[in-house]
Amino acid sequence: MPYRKVLGLLLIAWMLLLVGACATPQPPIPPPAADAPGAPAPSPSPQPAPTPSPEPAVAPLPEAKTLAVHFIDVGQGDAILLLVQPGATVLIDGGPRAAGQTVVNYLTERGVKELDLVIATHPHADHIGGLIDVLEAFKVKRVIDSGQPHTTKTFDDYLTAVERQVEAGHCVYETPEGQIVQLASNVTLKVLGPDRNLSSLNDNSVVARVDFGKTSFLFTGDAEKEAEERLLARGVDLKADVLKVGHHGSSTSTSAAFLAAVAPAYAVICVGAGNSYGHPTEQTLSRLAAAGARIYRTDVSGHVVFTSDGTTLTTAAAAWAAPAPQPPASQGMFVGSKKSDKYHWPTCRHAKTIRPENEIWFESAEAARKAGYTPCGVCRPPTK
Numbered sequence: 001m002p003y004r005k006v007l008g009l010l011l012i013a014w015m016l017l018l019v020g021a022c023a024t025p026q027p028p029i030p031p032p033a034a035d036a037p038g039a040p041a042p043s044p045s046p047q048p049a050p051t052p053s054p055e056p057a058v059a060p061l062p063e064a065k066t067l068a069v070h071f072i073d074v075g076q077g078d079a080i081l082l083l084v085q086p087g088a089t090v091l092i093d094g095g096p097r098a099a100g101q102t103v104v105n106y107l108t109e110r111g112v113k114e115l116d117l118v119i120a121t122h123p124h125a126d127h128i129g130g131l132i133d134v135l136e137a138f139k140v141k142r143v144i145d146s147g148q149p150h151t152t153k154t155f156d157d158y159l160t161a162v163e164r165q166v167e168a169g170h171c172v173y174e175t176p177e178g179q180i181v182q183l184a185s186n187v188t189l190k191v192l193g194p195d196r197n198l199s200s201l202n203d204n205s206v207v208a209r210v211d212f213g214k215t216s217f218l219f220t221g222d223a224e225k226e227a228e229e230r231l232l233a234r235g236v237d238l239k240a241d242v243l244k245v246g247h248h249g250s251s252t253s254t255s256a257a258f259l260a261a262v263a264p265a266y267a268v269i270c271v272g273a274g275n276s277y278g279h280p281t282e283q284t285l286s287r288l289a290a291a292g293a294r295i296y297r298t299d300v301s302g303h304v305v306f307t308s309d310g311t312t313l314t315t316a317a318a319a320w321a322a323p324a325p326q327p328p329a330s331q332g333m334f335v336g337s338k339k340s341d342k343y344h345w346p347t348c349r350h351a352k353t354i355r356p357e358n359e360i361w362f363e364s365a366e367a368a369r370k371a372g373y374t375p376c377g378v379c380r381p382p383t384k
């Protein structure tokens with residue numbers, strides 16, 4: 001083919017291509033779809049950022065009208081039932097194993113069918129023992145415990161009971177860090193501690209506060225001084241109307257600094273009558289009294305129930321009053337000793353050395369003489 005002809009054909013082909021390209025209508029550029037992957041970022045708009053909603057269609061939480069907190073009398077141990085109406089049902093600890101059925105019955109009598117949350121503050125038997133029966137009797141939707149293991153049969157049985165609930169598929173088993181549980185739209189349970197591992201099972205107790213309107217409760221398990229100091233050092237909001245006194249009123253809990261931060265109007269001690277630990281101690285009782293808290297004790301009053309409407313707290317339980325100091329045993333005019341035969345004016349220096357258990361009192365000099373006593377030569381009481 002001659003060179004010119006080839007060039008002419010190429011030129012024609014090129015022109016045809018050019019004309020074709022110009023004549024082909026271009027598809028319109030689609031507007032960028034905001035939700036299309038890889039789409040350019042839309043220009044800033046005043047719309048709020050989308051809130052993440054991973055849960056599909058959860059029914060909104062009801063608004064609570066009342067919150068009743070039952071400090072159940074389980075002897076030496078803790079078992080605290082929270083009834084939010086309407087709203088969630090929570091049990092904090094279950095008392096000792098021997099009280100398990102008592103707790104189950106208590107819950108049943110109050111219409112509890114299932115528990116939304118069980119908190120096992122720490123693995124000691126006076127807190128988790130009764131939970132074994134509870135976990136067998138009720139469907140439990142959530143268990144929070146301290147995450148601390150313990151080498152006892154009671155702990156093994158508790159763990160087995162929790163695992164059974166988890167295996168049944170309706171229960172989640174969680175550790176306490178950062179847990180915030182809405183018990184109703186206006187009732188919040190917040191885990192305050194522990195935020196790290198402390199040196200004892202007691203100090204690793206789950207500490208939680210519950211707020212409903214203007215009223216608040218603080219639950220401390222068996223937390224002692226180290227846990228209290230940690231909470232104070234972290235600047236956690238501890239202020240609460242009702243304090244569940246730590247560790248059954250032991251002197252190793254409820255320090256003056258902790259009490260100053262909580263400033264409770266009411267203090268509840270869960271404790272067994274005649275327990276062998278000497279709980280509650282005089283020191284704790286006087287610290288609570290000095291802080292101006294009204295004291296309630298399950299060993300004295302039985303079950304102690306506080307009800308809140310979000311503004312006001314009420315209880316039908318009788319507050320514990322420190323026994324009035326006994327008046328000095330002055331039963332007479334003159335005093336003698338069982339160890340001697342002299343009688344004295346009570347102000348006599350010899351009278352003051354008589355031990356209280358040896359004192360013997362006389363209404364009159366005559367009575368002293370009749371009992372075979374003679375007047376002291378120092379204070380010279382009358383002879384008749």
Ligand SMILES: [Zn+2]
Nearest residue numbers: 077124126222
């Ligand atoms: Zn305890």
Ligand SMILES: [Zn+2]
Nearest residue numbers: 122124202222
């Ligand atoms: Zn304990």
